Amino acid sequence: MTTTTASATTAPATSKGAGTPVLTARGLVKTFGRVVGLDGVDLDLYAGEVLAIIGDNGAGKSTLIKCLTGAEIPDAGTIELDGKEVHFRRPEDAKEQGIEAVYQNLAVSPALDVASNLFLGRELRKPGVLGTLFRQLDIKKMRARTREELNRLGITTLQDVTVPIESLSGGQRQAVAVARAAAFGSKVVVLDEPTAALGVRESNQVLDLVRRLRDQGTPVILISHNMPQVFEVADRIHIQRLGRCAAIVTPDSHSRTDAVAIMTGAAEA
Amino acid sequence: MTTSTETVSAAEHIFETAQTPVQRLRSILHRYPALSPAIVLLVSIIVFGMLNERFLLPGNLSLITQQVAIVGTVALAQTLIILTAGIDLSVGTAMVLASMVMAVMATENGVSAPVALLIGLTVGLMTGLINGMLVTKLRLPPFIVTLGTYSIFLALTLLYSKGSTVRGTDMPALMTWTGKSFPVAGVNVSYGVVIMFLLYVIMAWVLTTTAWGRHVYAVGDDPEAARLAGVRTTWVLRSVYISAGAIIAIAAWLQMGRSSAASPNAGADLNLDSITAVVIGGTSLFGGRGTVWGTLLGALIVGVFRNGLSLAGLDVLYQTLAVGILVIVAVSLDQWIRKAR
Numbered sequence: 001m002t003t004t005t006a007s008a009t010t011a012p013a014t015s016k017g018a019g020t021p022v023l024t025a026r027g028l029v030k031t032f033g034r035v036v037g038l039d040g041v042d043l044d045l046y047a048g049e050v051l052a053i054i055g056d057n058g059a060g061k062s063t064l065i066k067c068l069t070g071a072e073i074p075d076a077g078t079i080e081l082d083g084k085e086v087h088f089r090r091p092e093d094a095k096e097q098g099i100e101a102v103y104q105n106l107a108v109s110p111a112l113d114v115a116s117n118l119f120l121g122r123e124l125r126k127p128g129v130l131g132t133l134f135r136q137l138d139i140k141k142m143r144a145r146t147r148e149e150l151n152r153l154g155i156t157t158l159q160d161v162t163v164p165i166e167s168l169s170g171g172q173r174q175a176v177a178v179a180r181a182a183a184f185g186s187k188v189v190v191l192d193e194p195t196a197a198l199g200v201r202e203s204n205q206v207l208d209l210v211r212r213l214r215d216q217g218t219p220v221i222l223i224s225h226n227m228p229q230v231f232e233v234a235d236r237i238h239i240q241r242l243g244r245c246a247a248i249v250t251p252d253s254h255s256r257t258d259a260v261a262i263m264t265g266a267a268e269a
Numbered sequence: 270m271t272t273s274t275e276t277v278s279a280a281e282h283i284f285e286t287a288q289t290p291v292q293r294l295r296s297i298l299h300r301y302p303a304l305s306p307a308i309v310l311l312v313s314i315i316v317f318g319m320l321n322e323r324f325l326l327p328g329n330l331s332l333i334t335q336q337v338a339i340v341g342t343v344a345l346a347q348t349l350i351i352l353t354a355g356i357d358l359s360v361g362t363a364m365v366l367a368s369m370v371m372a373v374m375a376t377e378n379g380v381s382a383p384v385a386l387l388i389g390l391t392v393g394l395m396t397g398l399i400n401g402m403l404v405t406k407l408r409l410p411p412f413i414v415t416l417g418t419y420s421i422f423l424a425l426t427l428l429y430s431k432g433s434t435v436r437g438t439d440m441p442a443l444m445t446w447t448g449k450s451f452p453v454a455g456v457n458v459s460y461g462v463v464i465m466f467l468l469y470v471i472m473a474w475v476l477t478t479t480a481w482g483r484h485v486y487a488v489g490d491d492p493e494a495a496r497l498a499g500v501r502t503t504w505v506l507r508s509v510y511i512s513a514g515a516i517i518a519i520a521a522w523l524q525m526g527r528s529s530a531a532s533p534n535a536g537a538d539l540n541l542d543s544i545t546a547v548v549i550g551g552t553s554l555f556g557g558r559g560t561v562w563g564t565l566l567g568a569l570i571v572g573v574f575r576n577g578l579s580l581a582g583l584d585v586l587y588q589t590l591a592v593g594i595l596v597i598v599a600v601s602l603d604q605w606i607r608k609a610r
């Protein structure tokens with residue numbers, strides 16, 4: 001969490017879209033057999049901003065953020081983090097650099113409990129030989145840290161961190177996935193349609209969380225179909241269309257109808 | 270493992286979600302998958318004990334544990350694989366291959382017994398490695414991969430042993446040591462049974478207290494979710510097959526002790542019998558759910574049924590019938606339990 005405060009002080013997000021970007025992508029191409037998912041996409045993400053990505057189904061939004069977070073390997077194009085080129089081959093490569101994502105399919109393990117899910121893939125081990133030689137998990141500490149993180153993020157819907165995920169409601173599962181990303185995403189947090197399955201109250205909690213992350217200096221990429229939400233929370237909006245970036249707009253420069261028109265191809269950017 | 274506060278919160282949770290007694294029962298069975306096989310075992314021991322007073326005699330109980338030791342050990346390996354939503358049809362032939370290598374090494378090749386056992390262990394590890402690489406590299410379903418390696422290991426066994434059995438009396442004593450027993454409170458316990466039990470203790474501990482254990486469940490639960498969460502799913506799968514291979518090699522040692530021989534024709538039933546024990550033990554064939562203790566209970570249930578029915582004077586075919594019914598009931602129960610939310 002120290003990196004968060006550091007970047008907040010060194011790069012005050014006064015003018016959005018200025019300064020050097022945290023994350024840059026140039027010319028990303030990703031094909032699946034004959035289907036073109038991404039057809040040369042550029043993206044810049046600046047410190048302390050919420051960048052929304054909107055677009056029709058199949059426009060390549062999920063593929064784009066999967067390439068940025070190591071879940072897919074792009075066929076061509078470059079990705080830079082803090083000006084240094086990175087080659088993510090697995091999600092854990094991106095996680096090591098502080099990039100966390102909540103994917104559209106959620107990616108939680110239903111039979112494992114809340115704390116196990118939060119720490120899945122980066123479990124805490126007990127101190128001393130118990131941890132190093134016998135590889136013993138520090139289950140108490142993971143549960144305590146999970147409670148702490150949930151409190152810190154203001155997630156109140158999860159009282160018991162020892163229950164399996166599958167016994168939770170859709171909104172609670174979403175909260176676990178978002179909490180995991182927020183807890184470990186020290187550089188960048190990416191959320192792919194995090195409010196799609198949620199009610200109004202739960203959606204607002206997620207949006208509050210997005211704002212809080214931004215205010216702490218962590219830039220957020222938010223994919224959403226919900227135009228009111230996007231225009232409420234985003235600093236800039238990347239409009240994805242047919243595997244390309246059709247335009248980048250801001251809530252000030254364009255109206256919702258303008259954005260939808262560009263998204264559907266009814267208007268040029 | 271669970272502290273009192275955890276138990277309390279678990280109970281609270283069950284009360285929250287379950288309204289009717291049936292739903293509550295389902296939630297409890299869902300949370301503790303080894304509970305239903307434990308009840309079945311207890312009831313069957315009581316019933317068979319009442320049907321025939323010889324059933325509960327120390328000598329008979331000792332016999333049941335020895336009959337269960339080999340299938341129980343192989344079923345432990347099978348549990349690991351089924352937890353990852355896989356299945357291994359080659360465990361039986363892999364075990365026979367390992368036992369033939371151990372026996373031939375220690376007799377015809379004149380290798381010392383510990384070295385022969387280590388070579389057999391290596392063979393077991395190799396069979397697991399082959400299965401694991403085929404499953405992860407070629408991305409073939411484990412069912413198909415192990416159907417193939419089932420025949421391959423069988424053929425290798427027959428080629429290597431030229432189809433002949435090695436008698437236990439020709440082997441160094443260590444090779445058949447697992448068949449020896451010592452008395453505990455009037456019941457003869459074989460070293461093989463102790464080894465099987467220790468393997469269960471170790472594996473239960475590893476699965477519940479290490480990150481690897483969590484990852485085994487996560488990969489079986491939802492492999493893509495596990496991958497996206499940063500779990501090295503390929504590595505987890507390979508290590509599961511390799512661990513299973515090691516356990517199978519130990520089962521080979523137990524087999525030589527139990528039958529005081531290494532025969533290329535032994536162990537053909539173990540493929541299906543091990544799956545039977547796992548399924549009766551409450552582990553889901555869909556992966557991600559189950560415990561090794563359930564499997565031990567499942568193996569004991571099969572052993573108790575076979576023994577109890579034969580003491581009752583029933584033909585072997587009725588034992589087989591009973592085991593078949595048990596499997597169907599266990600899988601139906603699993604389906605029903607999985608509907609609990």
Ligand SMILES: Nc1ncnc2c1ncn2[C@@H]1O[C@H](COP(=O)(O)OP(=O)(O)O)[C@@H](O)[C@H]1O
Nearest residue numbers: 032035036037056057058059060061062063064
């Ligand atoms: N794993 C995959 N295999 C094949 N095609 C895929 C895969 N992932 C995405 N696609 C295709 O790539 C295109 C972009 O998909 P996606 O990025 O999921 O769009 P969006 O998230 O904007 O709805 C679609 O045509 C989709 O069918």
Ligand SMILES: [Mg+2]
Nearest residue numbers: 061062063104
């Ligand atoms: Mg999508």
